[in-house]
Amino acid sequence: MKVKNSLRSLKQRHRDCQIVRRNGRVYVINKTQKRFKARQG
Secondary structure: EEEEEOHHHOOOOOOEEEEEEEOOOEEEEOOHHHHHHEEOO
């Protein structure tokens, strides 16, 4: 999982990417392509 400053560009990498907030952190999750996981914060 990559830790990034900005997740806006990462959301465009695949059409299944979703941005989710969990306990104060922002995550990009992708059920079909697991390699697009990322975290911010």
